[in-house]
Amino acid sequence: MRVRHLYIHVPFCARRCSYCDFSIAVRANTPVDEYTAALRSELDGLRARLDSSTLDTVYLGGGTPSRLGGLGIANVLGSVREHAFVANDAEVTIEANPDDVDDVAVAHWVDAQVNRVSLGAQSFDDGALKWMHRTHDASQIGIAVDTLRRGGISNISLDLIFALPDHLNRSWKTDLDRALALNPSHVSLYGLTVEAQTPIARWADRGATVQGSEEEYEEEFLTAHSMMTDAGFEHYEVSNFARPGFGSRHNSAYWSGAPYAGVGPSAHSFDGTARRWNVSAYSEWIRRLQRHESVLAGEEFLTNENRDAEEVYLGMRTRRGLRIAEDQLETVRQWVDAGWAVIDDPLAKPHLRLTPTGWLRLDSLAADLAARRAGFVSATLGPTPSHCYI
Numbered sequence: 001m002r003v004r005h006l007y008i009h010v011p012f013c014a015r016r017c018s019y020c021d022f023s024i025a026v027r028a029n030t031p032v033d034e035y036t037a038a039l040r041s042e043l044d045g046l047r048a049r050l051d052s053s054t055l056d057t058v059y060l061g062g063g064t065p066s067r068l069g070g071l072g073i074a075n076v077l078g079s080v081r082e083h084a085f086v087a088n089d090a091e092v093t094i095e096a097n098p099d100d101v102d103d104v105a106v107a108h109w110v111d112a113q114v115n116r117v118s119l120g121a122q123s124f125d126d127g128a129l130k131w132m133h134r135t136h137d138a139s140q141i142g143i144a145v146d147t148l149r150r151g152g153i154s155n156i157s158l159d160l161i162f163a164l165p166d167h168l169n170r171s172w173k174t175d176l177d178r179a180l181a182l183n184p185s186h187v188s189l190y191g192l193t194v195e196a197q198t199p200i201a202r203w204a205d206r207g208a209t210v211q212g213s214e215e216e217y218e219e220e221f222l223t224a225h226s227m228m229t230d231a232g233f234e235h236y237e238v239s240n241f242a243r244p245g246f247g248s249r250h251n252s253a254y255w256s257g258a259p260y261a262g263v264g265p266s267a268h269s270f271d272g273t274a275r276r277w278n279v280s281a282y283s284e285w286i287r288r289l290q291r292h293e294s295v296l297a298g299e300e301f302l303t304n305e306n307r308d309a310e311e312v313y314l315g316m317r318t319r320r321g322l323r324i325a326e327d328q329l330e331t332v333r334q335w336v337d338a339g340w341a342v343i344d345d346p347l348a349k350p351h352l353r354l355t356p357t358g359w360l361r362l363d364s365l366a367a368d369l370a371a372r373r374a375g376f377v378s379a380t381l382g383p384t385p386s387h388c389y390i
């Protein structure tokens with residue numbers, strides 16, 4: 001199957017943020033040449049699939065892709081272009097931390113046709129940023145946005161984290177105001193969750209409060225919905241807001257179930273039938289590529305039931321919603337009565353969309369609907385808010 005979407009995992013970070021359990025490689029000095037040589041070798045192995053492909057989106061995520069610097073990113077994208085045709089109007093995104101953005105790097109990124117930057121802002125409160133172990137302060141976020149625009153990249157997304165613990169005294173509304181003042185085209189929100197093996201998990205084990213309460217989580221999520229939509233953004237996916245026409249094309253491909261290829265440690269691929277993933281440790285990924293061995297760590301073939309459950313989950317997490325069958329209307333009407341969903345065109349082609357309060361219950365509602373479509377009703381379902389999706 002032809003590949004139209006390519007994800008490249010760049011695992012490097014200067015240090016681990018307190019909440020992060022991603023597959024990263026903490027390095028004071030980024031081994032740019034070693035990484036780009038290994039990536040080229042992995043792309044060589046995909047040549048048969050990529051040769052006939054026109055890429056509509058390329059996304060460098062991490063980790064912190066901007067740790068590769070200007071030339072490193074340019075070399076990675078140069079390798080991609082040696083292996084596949086990148087459409088002239090392709091969306092080419094890199095994730096960047098504010099402290100890696102300077103005029104020289106941006107000039108290289110623009111030359112390499114990067115046209116979208118997802119900036120890890122997380123908060124505009126210096127105390128919160130320090131608690132998160134971020135490598136930048138609040139002032140560097142605005143400077144990075146100015147530098148990107150001056151260099152020619154205007155499609156800028158900001159990441160923000162909500163549901164921080166009370167003792168940080170971070171004002172969520174102020175953070176949203178400051179993000180909006182920078183006039184981004186896109187904002188992604190992440191509700192803080194405590195993942196195993198992270199610094200905040202260890203702090204929690206010692207009795208510290210490391211996240212906001214359930215009520216604060218819900219309140220901040222709904223506050224973000226109000227403030228962002230009042231400012232003209234579309235809440236087009238449970239945790240993403242965009243100015244009209246600026247939704248992430250790459251992530252939208254994932255949410256529509258489109259095939260994609262992934263390269264780099266821990267990267268996942270999907271060919272329409274099976275999902276495959278790479279070894280996650282950078283050292284193992286390098287070792288295998290240097291020995292010309294496969295970097296595949298596992299694969300999973302989707303059953304019809306898997307596909308149906310995914311279709312339900314992906315449809316319900318986006319504003320696009322989901323067609324529902326006649327025999328599911330009864331269930332869904334209860335959600336409408338509770339304010340969790342709306343049904344468009346209820347008589348002819350009923351189509352379900354979750355409201356923001358419904359999105360706070362996405363996992364349990366999607367599991368409920370998927371179970372009913374599969375012909376059974378799960379005993380574990382309920383209206384409990386569930387947050388692991390954000």
Ligand code: SF4
Nearest residue numbers: 013016017020062063
């Ligand atoms: S910069 Fe991103 S990937 Fe790196 S440690 Fe922080 S949150 Fe994780």
